[in-house]
Amino acid sequence: MNRGVSAWVLYGSLFFGLLVMVLPLPAGIDVARPYLLALLLVYWLLECPHRVGLGTAFLAGLVADLASGTLLGEQAMRLVILAFLVQRFRARLRFFPLWQQAAAVGALLLNDRLVALVIHAVAGIGLPHWGTWVSPLLGFALWPWLFLLLDELRLRQRERTG
Amino acid sequence: MAYTGNPAPRLSDSAAGTLPLLAYLAIALVLMVADSRGDFGAKARAQLSLAAEPVWWLASAPSRIGRTVRENIASRSSLQDENLRLRRELEVNTARLHRLLAVAEENQRLRELLGGTRGYRLQARLVGILDVDLDPSRQRILLDAGRDSGVEVGQAMIDAGGVLGQVIEVGPRSATALLLTDPDHAVPVQVARSGLRLIAFGTGRADRLLLPNIPQSADIRPGDRLVTSGIGGRFPAGFPVAVVDEVRPDESGLFMLAEARPTARLDRGVEVLLVANTLEGVDDGPPLPPPPADETADETADEAADEAAAGNTLPPEARR
Numbered sequence: 001m002n003r004g005v006s007a008w009v010l011y012g013s014l015f016f017g018l019l020v021m022v023l024p025l026p027a028g029i030d031v032a033r034p035y036l037l038a039l040l041l042v043y044w045l046l047e048c049p050h051r052v053g054l055g056t057a058f059l060a061g062l063v064a065d066l067a068s069g070t071l072l073g074e075q076a077m078r079l080v081i082l083a084f085l086v087q088r089f090r091a092r093l094r095f096f097p098l099w100q101q102a103a104a105v106g107a108l109l110l111n112d113r114l115v116a117l118v119i120h121a122v123a124g125i126g127l128p129h130w131g132t133w134v135s136p137l138l139g140f141a142l143w144p145w146l147f148l149l150l151d152e153l154r155l156r157q158r159e160r161t162g
Numbered sequence: 163m164a165y166t167g168n169p170a171p172r173l174s175d176s177a178a179g180t181l182p183l184l185a186y187l188a189i190a191l192v193l194m195v196a197d198s199r200g201d202f203g204a205k206a207r208a209q210l211s212l213a214a215e216p217v218w219w220l221a222s223a224p225s226r227i228g229r230t231v232r233e234n235i236a237s238r239s240s241l242q243d244e245n246l247r248l249r250r251e252l253e254v255n256t257a258r259l260h261r262l263l264a265v266a267e268e269n270q271r272l273r274e275l276l277g278g279t280r281g282y283r284l285q286a287r288l289v290g291i292l293d294v295d296l297d298p299s300r301q302r303i304l305l306d307a308g309r310d311s312g313v314e315v316g317q318a319m320i321d322a323g324g325v326l327g328q329v330i331e332v333g334p335r336s337a338t339a340l341l342l343t344d345p346d347h348a349v350p351v352q353v354a355r356s357g358l359r360l361i362a363f364g365t366g367r368a369d370r371l372l373l374p375n376i377p378q379s380a381d382i383r384p385g386d387r388l389v390t391s392g393i394g395g396r397f398p399a400g401f402p403v404a405v406v407d408e409v410r411p412d413e414s415g416l417f418m419l420a421e422a423r424p425t426a427r428l429d430r431g432v433e434v435l436l437v438a439n440t441l442e443g444v445d446d447g448p449p450l451p452p453p454p455a456d457e458t459a460d461e462t463a464d465e466a467a468d469e470a471a472a473g474n475t476l477p478p479e480a481r482r
Contacts, residue, residue: 015217022221058186062193067214069304069338070297072203073193080186123198125300126345126366 005154013040021068031131034138043150045086057083078115098144106140211333222292287436301344305337313337317436324402324425343368351403352391356381359391368428371404373420
């Protein structure tokens with residue numbers, strides 16, 4: 001039975017999310033960069049829960065911490081919390097209409113920003129730029145397209161291999 | 163589909179689901195504390211950053227390619243113009259350099275006359291900046307050279323405008339540098355006009371440095387240039403750091419507070435100069451003195467070490 005996607009698509013997409021995180025953008029826009037890695041994780045948590053779980057989220061977060069120079073463990077913690085919430089509400093999230101799903105993902109990203117804010121406050125790094133609050137909105141706008149694109153990729157691949 | 167049977171979570175279910183969560187959160191917490199407090203985090207990061215290098219390399223590829231393409235299609239006439247301009251600049255700069263060499267020689271002679279103890283020798287190296295955005299809440303940049311090409315922790319980083327920051331982590335082929343404006347950074351400075359010694363702290367904003375705890379009677383005013391004082395031995399003396407924008411009383415009313423604007427182009431540049439202070443004549447001193455005089459020699463060595471250790475990144479506790 002070929003329900004899964006190939007590891008290439010799964011981990012390739014996560015790696016791409018990592019790249020987008022450190023891709024140079026003009027100053028001013030870079031703070032509002034959508035958290036693509038989190039979006040991709042949410043998608044894979046929804047669509048192949050038997051392969052992506054808290055452990056994947058943790059590892060992805062750790063690698064992201066290394067790549068983007070954040071506090072070691074910060075993004076790991078944020079993504080684990082995100083993954084846990086997605087797992088908890090997975091049954092409901094999957095059968096939402098697309099726009100409602102996008103709103104839920106936007107709320108998850110907003111929650112993620114709040115967690116980051118708490119971590120920064122405790123670590124004494126200083127409050128982030130106000131532009132970072134635009135990032136969940138961009139994530140919300142990006143989700144439907146990302147969802148459709150990844151669905152297309154996944155289905156096409158299944159047709160080819162199965 | 164196998165995953166449809168997902169009944170309302172029972173108590174045992176939720177406990178089983180929460181346990182891994184708590185475990186992961188605990189690990190993440192320990193890592194964060196280790197990274198922000200201890201030495202371990204920095205070491206682990208230095209080792210593991212090797213794994214992140216391909217990501218940085220790939221992420222900076224588009225801008226690298228863009229630059230190459232742009233250079234290739236630059237038209238002949240603009241190249242000629244540029245060539246002319248650069249040649250003119252070169253002439254002016256050579257003339258200036260000759261004058262500076264004369265001044266440096268004179269300076270050296272005067273130092274020798276004084277029996278100068280601060281015989282630092284400058285070593286400079288041009289290093290590219292990897293075009294990668296690190297976390298915007300921490301003011302850092304990634305350099306395109308590492309231990310393999312002789313970069314060391316603590317080297318000062320300057321550009322045409324002045325001091326940029328210092329190297330804090332070195333990997334085999336890349337290095338991370340802390341900018342002047344990072345909240346964790348402090349640099350000993352001197353007002354060029356009056357010679358007043360101060361410490362400039364970063365604020366987290368790219369265009370702002372803070373100089374707290376200035377005595378009321380101190381001679382400082384807006385427009386003053388701040389240069390590195392060279393105390394501590396980490397930054398070479400005399401490089402421009404910032405220009406004072408505003409001087410005002412602080413909250414207590416007992417001291418003054420100055421705000422300054424860095425002169426270096428902190429936000430976007432392509433290359434920086436890494437400068438290392440090497441103490442002259444540390445190795446090739448006179449033979450060791452006989453045992454009775456050993457104590458005094460130890461003392462001077464200790465002093466030099468203290469001075470170097472009194473470095474420029476104060477621990478966060480000391481700043482608050």
